[in-house]
Amino acid sequence: MRVFLTGASGFIGQQLVIALLNARHQVIACTRHPARWQAQYPQVQWIACDYTQDHQPDIWLSRLTNVDIVINAVGIIQETAQQSFEALHTRAPIALFQAAEQLGIRRVLQISALGAEAETYTAYQRSKQLADNALWQLDLDPIIVYPSIVVGRGGGSTSLFSALAALPIIPLIGDGQQRLQPIHITDFTVCILRLIDNWSGRQRLAFVGCEEVRFSDLLQLLRQWLQLPPALSLALPLALITPLAKLNNHLKIGALNRDTLAMLQRGNYADVQPLINATAYTPCPLMQALATQPAVTGDRWQARLWFLRPLLRLSIAFLWIWTGIVSAFLYPTLESYALLAATGVTGALLAPLALYGSALLDFVLGLATLFAYRLRWVVFVQCGLMLGYTILISYGLSELWLHPFGAISKNLPLLVATLILLVLEER
Known part of the structure; x- marks a missing residue:
């Protein structure tokens, strides 16, 4: 029939x-x-x-x-x-x-x-x-x-x-x-x-x-x-x-x-x-x-990752939102300008534009992650920024690779976690 x-x-x-x-x-x-x-x-x-x-x-x-x-x-x-x-x-x-x-x-x-x-x-x-x-x-x-x-x-x-x-x-x-x-x-x-x-x-x-x-x-x-x-x-x-x-x-x-x-x-x-x-x-x-x-291994993976998936998205969203807020309002402005100068970003117009522009971008990317809005494109931008930040900081502030808090090295697991988020969120 x-x-x-x-x-x-x-x-x-x-x-x-x-x-x-x-x-x-x-x-x-x-x-x-x-x-x-x-x-x-x-x-x-x-x-x-x-x-x-x-x-x-x-x-x-x-x-x-x-x-x-x-x-x-x-x-x-x-x-x-x-x-x-x-x-x-x-x-x-x-x-x-x-x-x-x-x-x-x-x-x-x-x-x-x-x-x-x-x-x-x-x-x-x-x-x-x-x-x-x-x-x-x-x-x-x-x-x-x-x-x-x-x-x-x-x-x-x-x-x-x-x-x-x-x-x-x-x-x-x-x-x-x-x-x-x-x-x-x-x-x-x-x-x-x-x-x-x-x-x-x-x-x-x-x-x-x-x-x-x-x-x-x-x-x-x-x-x-x-x-x-x-x-x-x-x-x-x-x-x-x-x-x-x-x-x-x-x-x-x-x-x-x-x-x-x-x-x-x-x-x-x-x-x-x-x-x-x-x-x-x-x-x-x-x-x-x-x-x-x-049940096979994939079933156990899915069951155990089910609650971790939203937690991963929320934690990554928090990181980007909080980074934007700290950069724009909480971290001393002069110290931020000094860090930018070490990477070659100076000037009365360029330095504030770089500081507050990147802070706004971080905040917007965090909100987009929070609400899973066009997540594929958001993840690509985030990964591009993390790679760009890592290369730029490695050039101008290479000593941060030796910072005990992992100022640069944390970007590597974060990059992988962001890619995992994309895989888990896609249907």
Whole structure:
């Protein structure tokens, strides 16, 4: 069958692409940057779509030519300045569903979120629910699936929870007894394929694992999967976690924010029997499913670096910002001019321009690093400046190589750390 898949570049979307291809389906996949994916999956027909703007059914009509099934796997867990829940979860999917109705494509599968089928408590769930309800009212034979936490290599939630599990002391949110029922990505794709092959429309199904686990148990399972030794847990009070989650709505470091914390606290579980009945398949226990894809060195690296990545960016940003402030306002001006003179920079105009211009540049580069703004170019400028400063100072103030505080030699590890930051921050 010809399957039209949106959100194909996401965690779930990529796994569905692989599963659909293995099942001999023809895949038409939507993503914002199809050229990036064409080489990896040449057998897929890639189409450029922009879910932030494609909000009219007419836009989707030509894309759905000769399509048998539509699957909407678009989803973000956190809004950005460019991507909102309303645009990606509500307006674009509704336009897609309406186009499918106009073309008579009756089989539409919507991947929603567990909790969106009931009374919603977060903007994330509400945005999903609006699209679900709009789909249900159309003259179609839809299937709406409500996944719990989908666990698997490359998943956002899995990355966060693995990072927590890899810490020397495992932090728990509150008492760690939140009720969860995660489903492994392999079981998820198997169930989707079975629904496609034996389509029975107008179904709403919770996609959950076969067993309920507590949040603390999930972290221990992931630590075992990472093949790390046992560790103690530390319960963190909600009075501490809640303001941090709210702050992260703005910092956007990882998946923990106000909405995800609220969903975690309410629990994420459901009866698995309807899923078993609909698919004739029972999801595996989580540890058994994880064992089918054993953790490798890269998984342990990612888990252990997950929290160090933002700390590295913040520390490098602080260094540049603080250097700019010290150079402009705190270090004695005459001594600064003396240092510049030793490198050949003198004059009533040139010396102040060099001093305050470089201080301003350092400060701006620090702010850009702090907010990860055009980080690739910022890193290149920073590395160029560090090399330039090192060469210039080595020429005029070579004695600083012997300074016990490492006035010049510290540039070498800083240069490497900055390049590592670029690698860790790039997606």
